[in-house]
Amino acid sequence: MKRFIVSVLLIIICFLLQTTVFKGIAPGGIVPNLMIVLTASFGFMRGERTGLIIGFFCGFLADIFFGNVLGLNAMIYMYIGYANGKFNRIFFPEDIKLPLALILVSDLVYGFSYYVTLFLLRGRFHIRYYFLHVILPEVVYTILITLLLYPLVLWINKKLEESEERSARKFV
DSSP: OHHHHHHHHHHHHHHHIIIIIHHHTOGGGOOOOHHHHHHHHHHHHHOHHHHHHHHHHHHHHHHHHHOSSTTHHHHHHHHHHHHHHGGGGGOOTTOOHHHHHHHHHHHHHHHHHHHHHHTGGGTOOOHHHHIIIIIHHHHHHHHHHHHHHHHHHHHHHHHHHHHHHHHHHHHO
């Protein structure tokens, strides 16, 4: 139950930070995608199932407030969370290279998936412009924020695991 409450709070806090604080200080109108950081982090820290569930709720929250098509963000985030969960077996908490690489790729996949479903299918073939002016700056900004946010998410996950281990030992 504690993990559920903390996960919901993290999703809400990251959503609020992304849509208020970072929107206010957005250089060039580019905002870091904290929801991708959260989805990917939970995916490779906790596995496919958790990544999929966190991805669904992060995406659905984005769809409700800002989505053009209800369920599009939820679907993309679910796939990203599930795919990151596949890396759970090779995840080492002290190594930041794998999380940074996975979050970078996840944000690129999100940007391209969003472009394909909303723009390319409507006949807008400005992929170079969209990549250089939207996707790439967002990826760079997201990676910079990841260097600050990821250690916090990792620390919270570690504390939750320690708490779960202590409570499990009480029952055995």
